[in-house]
Amino acid sequence: MGILGQGTEGIVYKAKNRLTGEKVAIKQIKLNLSSCSCVKRLIRQISILRQLNCGLGKKYITALREVIAPEIDEAEPYKKVMIFLVLEFVKGESLAKFMDRIQFSNEKISEDNIMQLCHSLVSAVNYIHGANVLHRDLKPDNILVQDDFTVKICDFGLSRVCSEVPEYSGPAPSTKE
Numbered sequence: 001m002g003i004l005g006q007g008t009e010g011i012v013y014k015a016k017n018r019l020t021g022e023k024v025a026i027k028q029i030k031l032n033l034s035s036c037s038c039v040k041r042l043i044r045q046i047s048i049l050r051q052l053n054c055g056l057g058k059k060y061i062t063a064l065r066e067v068i069a070p071e072i073d074e075a076e077p078y079k080k081v082m083i084f085l086v087l088e089f090v091k092g093e094s095l096a097k098f099m100d101r102i103q104f105s106n107e108k109i110s111e112d113n114i115m116q117l118c119h120s121l122v123s124a125v126n127y128i129h130g131a132n133v134l135h136r137d138l139k140p141d142n143i144l145v146q147d148d149f150t151v152k153i154c155d156f157g158l159s160r161v162c163s164e165v166p167e168y169s170g171p172a173p174s175t176k177e
Contacts, residue, residue, distance in 0.1 A: 096140035
């Protein structure tokens with residue numbers, strides 16, 4: 001149905017599930033099986049999406065519906081394969097496109113809608129961090145704004161789980177008097 005976005009990992013397409021009629025986003029990833037770091041990153045991304053998509057996560061995170069992968073032939077360990085992550089399609093636009101549209105049009109956004117958007121974004125980040133996950137690529141292109149001014153976070157390709165959250169690590173206090 002069309003391209004939704006493109007990044008370093010691959011291309012995201014808008015599609016329709018033939019069985020259910022549901023609109024979905026399909027992230028196509030070209031995976032180099034000989035690269036341990038690429039394989040680890042994909043496994044980590046899938047694991048984190050599954051971890052976050054329960055309870056409140058459904059409200060804040062694009063849901064992973066399915067992973068489509070070919071059978072891997074052990075005789076060809078250096079082969080490149082296509083992996084497809086079938087994700088929830090979020091009706092709306094990225095925060096980057098939203099801000100551009102507002103900036104270059106006469107459209108006015110109410111203070112209440114701005115507050116709703118900010119509250120939703122802070123709640124989403126709080127949820128992710130509460131699950132000890134660091135997104136590591138949170139930017140306007142990875143924040144999807146829905147029609148009701150709530151947001152969903154997408155693209156967990158660089159995310160990591162941290163076992164313990166560090167205390168404040170800002171600048172050291174000055175010892176000069």
